[in-house]
Amino acid sequence: MLINRIFNGNDAVYGLTVGAIDDAIAKNGADKAVGFPNTAYCLPCYYAVTGVKVKTLGDLKEAVGVVKTLMTREHALDDALMSGVATALCAEFIEALKYVDGAVPYEEPCYGHLADAVIRELGVPLVTGDIPGVAVVLGSAPTAKEGVDLIKSYQAQGILVTLVGGIIDQCEELGYKTGANVRVIPLGKDVTSVIHVVSVAIRAALIFGNVTPGDAGALLAYTAERVPAFVNAFAPIDDVILAAGAGAIKLGFPVISNETEGIAEVPGALIPAKVEDFNKTSLEARNIKIKITNIDIPVAFASAFEGEIIRRGDMQVEFDGSRVDCFELVQSKDMEEIEDHRIEIIGPEIDEFPEGSKQSIAYIVEVAGKNMQPDFEPVFERKFHSYINCIEGVMHTGQRDMIRVRISKDAYQVGFRAKHIGEVLYAKVKSEFEAVVDKCQVKIYTMPEDCTKLRHELAVPAFDKRDDRLRNLTDESVDVYYSCILCQAFSPSHVCVVTPERLGLCGAVSWLDAKATNELDPNGPCQVITKEKCIDDRIGEFEDVNEAVHKLSQGALEEVSLYSIMEKPMTSCGCFECICGIEPFSNGVVITNREYAGMTPLGMTFPELASMTGGGVQTPGFMGHGKHFIASKKFMKAEGGIERIVWMPKELKDMVAERLNETAKELYGIDNFTGMVADETIAQDPETLVAFLTEQGHPALSMNPMM
Ligand code: SF4
Ligand code: NI
Ligand code: NI
Structure with a gap:
């Protein structure tokens, strides 16, 4: 039953694909170029599976013939899964046709095809666990609120979310912000646009994994073992979605769905769950562990907010190091000089600043530990940018005495204050550097005269000293x-x-x-x-x-x-x-x-x-x-x-x-x-x-x- 439905879905998509290719050839000729922009891999999925680069509509016609050979119709699970792969490849062809002639088929908020550069950028956050997984959310949630809540839950865990279909409209309906900068990427509203995230996983194998194009076995092993992706598909699930889901399963990505009719559970691969349990079920299915640092602040803290932008009109207060004296600094101290977890505000809290004003701020994180070395100070300090940016409603740019920090009105209204910056720095420094930091305290100065004095008498000399040290650090001078x-x-x-x-x-x-x-x-x-x-x-x-x-x-x-x-x-x-x-x-x-x-x-x-x-x-x-x-x-x-x-x-x-x-x-x-x-x-x-x-x-x- 399930297998038949997958075959049906595959046949339907295949028929559409052949028709679309024939139409395109009739209109443009077989020599017309075809491909996605900003990638070195032509049609990446087809290239990775077969080793063949499709460059023209004529090549595409040949390729669709090859896809047909994957569509065996024995009644075994593997035939069904290969039909899923065939469906995915068809989806890639249909999407590629949208880009013929340099067309720009996707418009805001949708992204469509993602560039190779985007994948390369994801490398580091994925290996560090900063992005612990990739969710593919497909279809329309029972209500817009349930959909957005699910997305939010992933964002709060740092998981990269891609959206396909009705969920995109549901986000717009509730005015929910999407975009690569907040790690929620609407791909497109047609189901075939799901290929753009599959393409990311597959190119990861080519880019990072040195998988030889055409070595389908190595490719599938790579995506299954190394790409922590999963699918959340909302009911109703039609045959086409089911066929696409089979492709995802073949890549090693479990499909979690609230569909109850006509779907049998395939353990570890096709998993029924209520929408409110999607998050938990998905993480378990993919064995994704979320690092939690408990931080006592009134807003969310997650890497998904790192790229969040706060516009002038939305800010409660701004600390701008290019206009007034500001800085951030880590200093090592002796054990007895530090009272652990002391967060001190020296000067007015932000309640006392007029809305939308520019102010001074200087925060000094003092640390002590038996194994602490002054060489670690800049290492911690460079992480502040990321820590502070991960606060929902707070934006941080720059470093040292050229920082800018904006706090949004929304964050302010739910109670966010300058002292919470201290809480975040304390919690992160203590948890990430626990092997060398035994005690940590934070001093936050908000009076302009303090900031000016400390900037020139304390911070700048400290930065100069470090620069001298760095200048003298050469390959020859170290052991x-x-x-x-x-x-x-x-x-x-x-x-x-x-x-x-x-x-x-x-x-x-x-x-x-x-x-x-x-x-x-x-x-x-x-x-x-x-x-x-x-x-x-x-x-x-x-x-x-x-x-x-x-x-x-x-x-x-x-x-x-x-x-x-x-x-x-x-x-x-x-x-x-x-x-x-x-x-x-x-x-x-x-x-x-x-x-x-x-x-x-x-x-x-x-x-x-x-x-x-x-x-x-x-x-x-x-x-x-x-x-x-x-x-x-x-x-x-x-x-x-x-x-x-x-x-x-x-x-x-x-x-x-x-x-x-x-x-x-x-x-x-x-x-x-x-x-x-x-x-x-x-x-x-x-x-x-x-x-x-x-x-x-x-x-x-x-x-x-x-x-
Ligand atoms: Fe950076 Fe190299 Fe380490 Fe990767 S292995 S995180 S590229 S230093
Ligand atoms: Ni790397
Ligand atoms: Ni932020």
């Missing part, structure tokens, strides 16, 4: 490096070697961070790597580093260099901030970053370049790296260093200019080096690029060819 293998959750053989002058490629793990992580959890992702047995100084190769990498990659990697992009380069997982690749005409390299959607002179966009490497394999000529690595003296030192950089997107160039120019001056005596580096406003093809570099006398032109 050990650290590994990071957090990303092995998705890239099983990837290892980052983190050094003072080369941070992790995600940009989130510096040598100090890795050191702190190791101290906090000696058996955790960051292990000490000694560097006593140098093999080759030029490329930065060490016997002990090789041994560590070999062990930590479970034998997948033998040798790795720290400073070369050509010889034994470090691997990439997939969540790198930037990718650089050789530009043969100029002897240089082009760097592009995740945020830049445009073309590079290599004729490839970020997703295309990014797809050249990843999955924990070494790819000479391409290297994923963090933004901060660009100005490092160790950036491809083996090939001549930063002098090789010939092109960057303008925004990235501006961001790194100050430090990059400093390095160029110091290493080569070049003034204003970034003036010689092209960007998209100057060149988008090799000819224009080389002409510009020649005019500028760019040093790369006269360097040895890299290959």
Whole structure:
């Protein structure tokens, strides 16, 4: 019965797909290009399953023939599940047709297809457990309120929610805010739009997992084991939804539904539940554990609120470090100087500030512990941005003495006050750094004269001292490096070697961070790597580093260099901030970053370049790296260093200019080096690029060819 319904649904979708492809060919011809924007994987699901890249309507016609071969009609469960996969592939074809001719088929609030860059960005939060799971909510809830309550419950747990169908209208009906920034992504209202989240899971396997396209077995094992997704499907469930659900189950994603008619339970795969129990049932089915920190504040605290934006008109009060004196600071103290969990407000609470006003604030988190080191202060402090942003109704930007904090009227009205910022900082620092923090207290200053005085007499000197320390931290000046293998959750053989002058490629793990992580959890992702047995100084190769990498990659990697992009380069997982690749005409390299959607002179966009490497394999000529690595003296030192950089997107160039120019001056005596580096406003093809570099006398032109 269930199996027949899946076959019916599959047949219906298949018929529609064939019709749609034929219509499109009749209208546009078989040579017409087809594909999704901002991905290097054409039709990602079909490509991953078969290894074939569909590029034209003609290819699509052939592909739908291949899909037909999956639609066997024996009455076994696996036939039904393969028909589910066939249904999903048909959905991908139907969705792809919507994008023919550069059409923009989705409009607010729906997203439709999600870019490769979005998936790469999800890498780190997924491995750290910051996003513990991905929910696919499909159909219309019994009432709009029940639907929104379900979404909220996931948001509060940090779970990324995608929406398909009527639930999107239900959110709009109640004015519930959606968007990638609050981790609620409406995909589309047609059921076929569910493929856009399936596509995310499947591309994760290609991007992070190094799964070979066409190896369907490895693909399905990867999604089942490593992508913590599940489906919540509201009744009524028709045959088409059922067929799509079978596809989800084949990928390892359980389907939880309140449908009671004509559906049999398939243990662990198709699970009946009441809507109010969807959350609990889903988490259990996928074995997702939620980290809970109890924080005594009157609003929600969840990573889903991290990207929340508070507009000027919605704010009760704003603390703006660009206008008045503000700062945030962590300081280590002696044990007896601290009274644990003391939160002190020195100055007026926000009740006393006029609505919508700009005020000063300074908060100092004082910590003490036997194993505390001053080197950890900036590590904790850098997390404040995320902690404070996770408060519902509070927005935080910047760091140190350039912070801005907005508190919304809504949060204020339910009782949120400045002291609650202290509660959050206290609770998070104590729970996340418990191995080194025994006691913690928070002082919050809100009087302008205190903030001014403390900023100049306490904070700025502390920041200066730290900067001096960082400047003197070089790869040579330390005794050990650290590994990071957090990303092995998705890239099983990837290892980052983190050094003072080369941070992790995600940009989130510096040598100090890795050191702190190791101290906090000696058996955790960051292990000490000694560097006593140098093999080759030029490329930065060490016997002990090789041994560590070999062990930590479970034998997948033998040798790795720290400073070369050509010889034994470090691997990439997939969540790198930037990718650089050789530009043969100029002897240089082009760097592009995740945020830049445009073309590079290599004729490839970020997703295309990014797809050249990843999955924990070494790819000479391409290297994923963090933004901060660009100005490092160790950036491809083996090939001549930063002098090789010939092109960057303008925004990235501006961001790194100050430090990059400093390095160029110091290493080569070049003034204003970034003036010689092209960007998209100057060149988008090799000819224009080389002409510009020649005019500028760019040093790369006269360097040895890299290959
Ligand atoms: Fe992943 Fe490397 Fe960043 Fe660690 S440092 S989280 S392994 S990219
Ligand atoms: Ni917030
Ligand atoms: Ni990663």
